[in-house]
Amino acid sequence: MNYPVRQKSFKPPKVLADYPVGTAFPAGHLVETNASWRSHRPVIDAAKCTNCRICWLLCPDGVIHNSTPQGLEIDYDYCKGCGICAKECRQKAIRMENEGV
Amino acid sequence: MIPAQKAFLSGNEAVAAGVRLARPHVIAAYPITPQTTVIERLAEMVEDDSLKAEYLHVESEHSALSACIGASAVGARTFTATSSQGLLYMAECLHYASGGRFPVVMMNANRSLALPWNIYGDQRDSLSLLDCGWIQVYAEDAQESLDLIIHGYAIAEDPHVLTPFMINLDGFLITHTYELLNLPTQEDVDVFLPPFRTVNKMDLDHPMSLAFTAGPAYNQSFKQLQHQAMMSASKVIFETEERFGQLFGRHYPGLIETIHCDDAEFILVTLGSVAGTVRPVVEKLRSLGERVGLVRIRYMRPFPDTEISTALAGAKSVGVLEKDISFGYEGTVFTNVNSALMRAKVLPPRLLNFVGGLGGKDISATDIERLFLRLKSPDDGETVAFI
Numbered sequence: 001m002n003y004p005v006r007q008k009s010f011k012p013p014k015v016l017a018d019y020p021v022g023t024a025f026p027a028g029h030l031v032e033t034n035a036s037w038r039s040h041r042p043v044i045d046a047a048k049c050t051n052c053r054i055c056w057l058l059c060p061d062g063v064i065h066n067s068t069p070q071g072l073e074i075d076y077d078y079c080k081g082c083g084i085c086a087k088e089c090r091q092k093a094i095r096m097e098n099e100g101v
Numbered sequence: 102m103i104p105a106q107k108a109f110l111s112g113n114e115a116v117a118a119g120v121r122l123a124r125p126h127v128i129a130a131y132p133i134t135p136q137t138t139v140i141e142r143l144a145e146m147v148e149d150d151s152l153k154a155e156y157l158h159v160e161s162e163h164s165a166l167s168a169c170i171g172a173s174a175v176g177a178r179t180f181t182a183t184s185s186q187g188l189l190y191m192a193e194c195l196h197y198a199s200g201g202r203f204p205v206v207m208m209n210a211n212r213s214l215a216l217p218w219n220i221y222g223d224q225r226d227s228l229s230l231l232d233c234g235w236i237q238v239y240a241e242d243a244q245e246s247l248d249l250i251i252h253g254y255a256i257a258e259d260p261h262v263l264t265p266f267m268i269n270l271d272g273f274l275i276t277h278t279y280e281l282l283n284l285p286t287q288e289d290v291d292v293f294l295p296p297f298r299t300v301n302k303m304d305l306d307h308p309m310s311l312a313f314t315a316g317p318a319y320n321q322s323f324k325q326l327q328h329q330a331m332m333s334a335s336k337v338i339f340e341t342e343e344r345f346g347q348l349f350g351r352h353y354p355g356l357i358e359t360i361h362c363d364d365a366e367f368i369l370v371t372l373g374s375v376a377g378t379v380r381p382v383v384e385k386l387r388s389l390g391e392r393v394g395l396v397r398i399r400y401m402r403p404f405p406d407t408e409i410s411t412a413l414a415g416a417k418s419v420g421v422l423e424k425d426i427s428f429g430y431e432g433t434v435f436t437n438v439n440s441a442l443m444r445a446k447v448l449p450p451r452l453l454n455f456v457g458g459l460g461g462k463d464i465s466a467t468d469i470e471r472l473f474l475r476l477k478s479p480d481d482g483e484t485v486a487f488i
Contacts, residue, residue, distance in 0.1 A: 016325060019319075019322050023312050024302065025313065026308070
């Protein structure tokens with residue numbers, strides 16, 4: 001994947017002096033994951049996938065990436081599990097698997 | 102030093118002259134009585150090329166301040182002006198500007214709020230927005246208005262302050278009254294006020310995320326920093342006035358001005374143009390042997406609590422005269438003064454709130470004499486009196 005990855009080295013501000021003046025700060029850092037409420041995860045069956053990219057086009061969170069040589073890849077750090085990709089996939093190549101406990 | 106020129110200008114024209122001298126890059130404004138002539142003069146200056154600025158004709162006050170915030174966010178010096186309903190219409194943007202630490206300078210022509218509809222002066226518009234994180238100053242005349250524009254940019258853009266600046270002029274009483282004043286030269290103002298430099302801006306060489314979100318864990322810290330910046334403005338205001346006095350020969354007294362307060366028993370506290378009516382009354386009563394004094398509040402934010410409690414420490418009876426009422430309690434200036442006195446444990450035997458001038462109701466010298474008489478008379482139990 002060549003999309004931005006989470007900066008695990010990010011140190012959140014602790015004292016007031018760590019904060020920027022106003023709301024301006026160097027951009028481009030994903031510092032937190034955002035998928036904690038997902039109950040079902042979409043899983044792509046590579047055998048059925050034709051790489052038509054309808055899921056990539058329709059994912060409301062932009063977490064399906066088509067930049068890998070092996071085809072489409074889902075970023076589970078940010079996928080909310082809405083299931084739109086699975087519903088829209090014309091090849092029925094995406095199944096929603098329960099996250100379990 | 103080239104000598105300053107004399108000019109006969111209204112308060113609004115003085116503000117426009119001050120803005121031109123401050124060399125803003127962007128002006129965005131929407132006309133409203135009694136502010137209109139400020140932005141008309143500025144439009145003419147841009148048209149005749151004597152002011153090299155982008156003049157944005159916007160469709161509302163909300164857009165006017167939004168445009169200034171956007172321009173400030175790329176490092177431009179900005180100006181807008183409004184009044185009354187227009188100020189309230191830009192209320193949410195006032196918080197955006199202060200939260201984003203964009204040092205916009207704005208003139209507000211103090212005017213009453215509807216209903217009943219009225220275009221004349223009182224201070225309920227700006228005083229109802231004391232909590233929006235802007236520095237608030239109240240001018241007494243046209244000369245002070247002009248000078249405050251120049252102070253305003255120096256104070257607001259100071260790296261320790263970076264807080265927007267609102268200069269309040271009483272509608273018509275200052276905005277439309279002509280007076281002879283000293284017009285500083287461009288050369289002197291250029292020395293006093295260097296170009297705006299800030300790190301808090303969009304910079305293509307060093308890209309930043311601007312106007313971001315801060316959740317519950319971090320948001321309060323930003324507000325704390327805003328409060329610190331505003332508190333540190335007091336010192337910057339004092340230093341700016343010192344520097345201005347040295348260069349221009351006009352000296353300003355800081356957050357408040359005191360007249361005969363050292364030995365005064367009866368003191369009137371007020372702000373804005375009505376102070377000009379109180380001055381000669383104080384002098385007249387003094388010549389008759391009455392120990393009266395005047396405290397003129399110039400800055401409402403940051404609030405001069407120590408200065409006020411010091412000035413009122415020896416008074417027997419204090420009246421706060423203001424063109425404001427917080428319905429259901431008292432005038433907001435009175436609330437602030439009262440809190441300052443309580444903090445300093447300075448408790449004058451008598452403390453009265455005079456509410457007057459609402460919707461432009463005249464306050465005459467005779468009215469002021471009556472107020473001093475009332476301060477001297479026995480307590481009748483009333484705290485808030487409409488005059």
